[in-house]
Amino acid sequence: MALLLTIFASFLCIITGLFVYLKNPKNWSNTIFSIFALVLGLWIIADFLPLISTSEQWALFWLRINMFLAAWLCYTFFLFVYAFPRAKMDFSLRYLTESFIFVSLVSVLSLTPLVFSDASVTGGAIIPSPGLAMPLFALNVVLFLVGGFAQLVRKYRLAFHLEKAQLRIVLIGALLMFSLILANNFFAVVLLKNTELIVLSPLYILVFVFFVAYAMVRHRFMDLHLVVVRTVTFALLTLTLAIIYVAGTSVFFILSGEAVLPLNQIVIQIFLTLIIALTFQPLSRIIEKVTDPIFFKGHFEAQHLLKLVSQTLPTTILIKELSETVLETISREIRSRDSAIHLTDRRGKIVDTYDSGPSRPLPLSEKDFGLIYKRAQSQTLVFEDLEEGELKEVMRAAQLSLVFSLKVKGELVGFFVAGEKSSGDIYSTEEISVLEILMPEIAVALSNAKSYAEIVKFNITLKEEIRKATLKLKMANEKLKVLDKIKDDFVSVASHELRTPMTSIKSYMWMVLNNRAGEVPEKMKNYLERAYRATERLISLVNDMLNVSRIESGRVELTYESFDPVILSEEVVAEIKPKADERGIYLKVEKASMGDVFADRNRVKEILINLLGNGLKFVTQGGITIKFSAKGGLVSSKLPGESGSLRSNQKNQSSKFKAAAKEFVEISVTDTGPGISDEDLQRLFKKFGRLENSYVSVATNGGTGLGLYISKSLVELMGGKIGVGSKLGEGSRFWFTLPAAGDE
Amino acid sequence: MNGKKLLIVEDEQDIRELYSEILRGEGYEVTEAWDGEVGLKTALSGRFDIILLDVMLPKVDGLKILKEIKKKPELSKIPIILLTNLGADAVIKEAFTLGAEAYVIKSEYTPDQVINEVNKVFTQEATA
Numbered sequence: 001m002a003l004l005l006t007i008f009a010s011f012l013c014i015i016t017g018l019f020v021y022l023k024n025p026k027n028w029s030n031t032i033f034s035i036f037a038l039v040l041g042l043w044i045i046a047d048f049l050p051l052i053s054t055s056e057q058w059a060l061f062w063l064r065i066n067m068f069l070a071a072w073l074c075y076t077f078f079l080f081v082y083a084f085p086r087a088k089m090d091f092s093l094r095y096l097t098e099s100f101i102f103v104s105l106v107s108v109l110s111l112t113p114l115v116f117s118d119a120s121v122t123g124g125a126i127i128p129s130p131g132l133a134m135p136l137f138a139l140n141v142v143l144f145l146v147g148g149f150a151q152l153v154r155k156y157r158l159a160f161h162l163e164k165a166q167l168r169i170v171l172i173g174a175l176l177m178f179s180l181i182l183a184n185n186f187f188a189v190v191l192l193k194n195t196e197l198i199v200l201s202p203l204y205i206l207v208f209v210f211f212v213a214y215a216m217v218r219h220r221f222m223d224l225h226l227v228v229v230r231t232v233t234f235a236l237l238t239l240t241l242a243i244i245y246v247a248g249t250s251v252f253f254i255l256s257g258e259a260v261l262p263l264n265q266i267v268i269q270i271f272l273t274l275i276i277a278l279t280f281q282p283l284s285r286i287i288e289k290v291t292d293p294i295f296f297k298g299h300f301e302a303q304h305l306l307k308l309v310s311q312t313l314p315t316t317i318l319i320k321e322l323s324e325t326v327l328e329t330i331s332r333e334i335r336s337r338d339s340a341i342h343l344t345d346r347r348g349k350i351v352d353t354y355d356s357g358p359s360r361p362l363p364l365s366e367k368d369f370g371l372i373y374k375r376a377q378s379q380t381l382v383f384e385d386l387e388e389g390e391l392k393e394v395m396r397a398a399q400l401s402l403v404f405s406l407k408v409k410g411e412l413v414g415f416f417v418a419g420e421k422s423s424g425d426i427y428s429t430e431e432i433s434v435l436e437i438l439m440p441e442i443a444v445a446l447s448n449a450k451s452y453a454e455i456v457k458f459n460i461t462l463k464e465e466i467r468k469a470t471l472k473l474k475m476a477n478e479k480l481k482v483l484d485k486i487k488d489d490f491v492s493v494a495s496h497e498l499r500t501p502m503t504s505i506k507s508y509m510w511m512v513l514n515n516r517a518g519e520v521p522e523k524m525k526n527y528l529e530r531a532y533r534a535t536e537r538l539i540s541l542v543n544d545m546l547n548v549s550r551i552e553s554g555r556v557e558l559t560y561e562s563f564d565p566v567i568l569s570e571e572v573v574a575e576i577k578p579k580a581d582e583r584g585i586y587l588k589v590e591k592a593s594m595g596d597v598f599a600d601r602n603r604v605k606e607i608l609i610n611l612l613g614n615g616l617k618f619v620t621q622g623g624i625t626i627k628f629s630a631k632g633g634l635v636s637s638k639l640p641g642e643s644g645s646l647r648s649n650q651k652n653q654s655s656k657f658k659a660a661a662k663e664f665v666e667i668s669v670t671d672t673g674p675g676i677s678d679e680d681l682q683r684l685f686k687k688f689g690r691l692e693n694s695y696v697s698v699a700t701n702g703g704t705g706l707g708l709y710i711s712k713s714l715v716e717l718m719g720g721k722i723g724v725g726s727k728l729g730e731g732s733r734f735w736f737t738l739p740a741a742g743d744e
Numbered sequence: 745m746n747g748k749k750l751l752i753v754e755d756e757q758d759i760r761e762l763y764s765e766i767l768r769g770e771g772y773e774v775t776e777a778w779d780g781e782v783g784l785k786t787a788l789s790g791r792f793d794i795i796l797l798d799v800m801l802p803k804v805d806g807l808k809i810l811k812e813i814k815k816k817p818e819l820s821k822i823p824i825i826l827l828t829n830l831g832a833d834a835v836i837k838e839a840f841t842l843g844a845e846a847y848v849i850k851s852e853y854t855p856d857q858v859i860n861e862v863n864k865v866f867t868q869e870a871t872a
Contacts (some may be wrong), residue, residue, distance in 0.1 A: 495831050499850070506851065508758070539852070
């Protein structure tokens with residue numbers, strides 16, 4: 001009896017220690033507690049063994065082991081108290097080492113005659129006699145126990161809530177246990193020479209274990225709450241089974257008149273029963289695993305299906321992929337032969353279908369379909385549960401076993417249908433329930449996928465519309481370009497057409513004026529001369545208009561080259577000289593070595609002709625001087641190809657142009673004419689037109705009013721600037737700049 | 745008579761007649777053509793010392809005629825002066841590229857200047 005108790009108590013201790021350690025191996029508190037429990041378990045045995053020892057020597061031996069373990073027991077208790085509840089040991093290494101050495105010393109001494117010198121038999125019991133080192137041992141016990149308890153109390157005071165509750169229990173339990181043990185082992189044995197009470201030690205241990213267990217269950221001490229509960233439940237189960245078995249067999253034997261089995265046989269039978277009870281569950285699981293694949297039945301794990309489908313749903317936003325994956329997953333798990341998802345509009349009309357499994361012809365009319373789906377909107381249809389009737393017939397024909405509706409916010413999205421199971425079984429309530437849980441999730445996912453598909457479609461449509469619109473724009477633009485060209489061509493052709501009769505007029509008039517048709521009287525000559533000049537002006541105007549038209553539509557072709565502006569100026573002067581001489585005006589070119597400019601030679605000639613022509617018109621005495629100077633500065637903001645509507649086609653070396661565009665040559669045309677008023681200055685470079693609310697014309701004295709506008713446009717196209725400075729009565733100074741040609 | 749044979753291809757009657765008159769006055773033996781087709785045929789058949797060629801012509805345009813004439817090796821040396829009222833530089837450029845000797849802008853040139861231009865060809869030839 002006592003042996004059983006001892007073994008049981010020891011067993012419990014060791015198991016507890018094991019559980020605690022395994023629960024959280026990395027945690028120091030757990031580890032120390034488990035060591036403590038282990039040592040305690042061993043100590044219980046060692047405490048008992050002296051009592052059944054056959055000789056004094058053996059008794060002494062076991063006693064010594066007892067002391068050895070006791071020393072460690074106190075130490076581990078102490079350590080545990082210090083560590084709990086922290087995961088790491090925060091003891092200083094020095095103390096740890098010192099105390100460890102001390103305990104080792106004491107425990108080793110315990111094995112020597114120094115602690116227990118020997119044992120003697122007194123009154124039937126073996127009593128040990130303390131040796132020289134006993135005080136040391138006592139010191140060990142006292143030191144660690146007292147220290148441990150002191151710390152325990154302190155911690156208890158400082159802790160709160162759960163920890164406090166745990167510590168309270170442990171404190172009481174440990175206090176009880178240790179005091180009882182001390183009373184038992186120490187005082188009774190040493191002082192009263194009574195070893196009888198030693199047998200009760202296990203009980204005290206049990207008390208402690210009980211308290212610890214209570215702390216574990218009630219206050220989650222060491223987090224073994226569940227383990228303890230399960231273990232206790234299990235122990236109760238086995239106990240009950242054992243009792244039932246014994247009672248049952250006993251009754252049987254009594255009734256049948258046979259002899260009651262001897263105790264050891266009963267024990268064996270109880271033992272076997274327990275084994276069967278224990279192994280039933282795992283065994284059935286193994287057998288199930290083996291037969292499953294054979295019978296297709298498989299074990300429907302609701303959680304598994306829920307998890308699978310929930311994981312699948314967010315993986316794709318594409319409706320086809322989503323439907324097919326969901327169908328495949330569900331079919332596989334519930335082992336249906338086939339299944340399908342029908343997407344519908346709100347009223348239940350089928351829009352799209354996806355299926356898994358062999359597709360089968362649906363020999364149903366739309367009416368029959370409608371019947372199924374109308375009913376399915378309000379409830380899940382399970383074939384087996386339906387009463388015989390039209391609906392069931394229809395479902396039989398369609399080979400549908402399950403019909404679920406998919407709804408989002410009460411609105412119908414579609415239907416999920418499944419055929420019968422591959423194994424021929426019916427669907428379990430559990431399976432149907434799980435599917436019903438899943439349907440709303442699936443409905444939402446499908447609804448999202450549908451929305452996404454619509455967005456994609458819309459996007460495509462949008463892109464197509466944009467493409468169409470862009471194409472239309474392009475075509476309109478092309479048309480405009482063509483129109484532009486036509487307009488330009490028109491102007492060109494118009495100018496040509498205009499010039500043709502004018503050439504006739506001018507040429508024949510010239511003939512007459514130059515007496516090729518005979519002598520012309522003075523007055524006639526006078527009149528004809530005016531007409532002739534008017535013709536010239538007309539021709540000039542047509543030319544200017546054509547120029548302006550070209551400039552404004554950006555169809556000016558410039559041919560760049562390097563040339564000396566001085567030489568060009570001299571050329572122009574030479575051409576105009578006759579006219580100037582007629583009026584008694586001088587034309588001067590102030591030579592300078594400026595180097596070349598980089599521009600369109602012909603256009604610059606035009607500009608010079610224009611400026612000189614203007615000068616000639618107004619100057620009555622004196623003359624016109626052309627001067628040159630160098631100008632630094634930035635490139636004109638209007639680079640070729642950048643000047644808004646003005647486009648120029650550079651034929652050569654645009655890079656050269658850009659490189660050279662750091663310096664400019666300024667060409668000025670200064671005259672000794674009457675000068676220009678401030679008012680007129682404003683209007684100079686504009687096209688002929690009227691100022692607002694004024695009928696003052698821009699063109700004066702036979703000019704076309706376009707010359708300066710054209711000159712300005714051309715200068716700017718070539719990268720230069722144009723301007724004028726003048727004061728009434730002081731003449732005028734027209735200037736324009738051209739980029740200097742760079743070094744090559 | 746200076747003996748030079750001159751062909752003028754010009755559809756505008758006034759101009760053609762005026763230029764013919766003044767050039768005959770200068771001593772040139774002037775042949776007139778009034779459209780491109782006639783002009784081309786005449787140019788290719790006859791032997792001329794100089795050709796005045798308008799650009800805008802009915803049936804065949806002046807530049808094409810220019811090209812055709814220059815293709816024939818026996819005719820390619822004949823100096824050709826282009827008459828035009830088109831203001832496009834492109835036309836002028838192409839004319840020179842094709843081998844025109846000079847060009848006259850009818851609305852700009854006085855009859856005097858036209859004569860000069862024609863004479864210039866032969867004086868240049870003489871000096872060349």
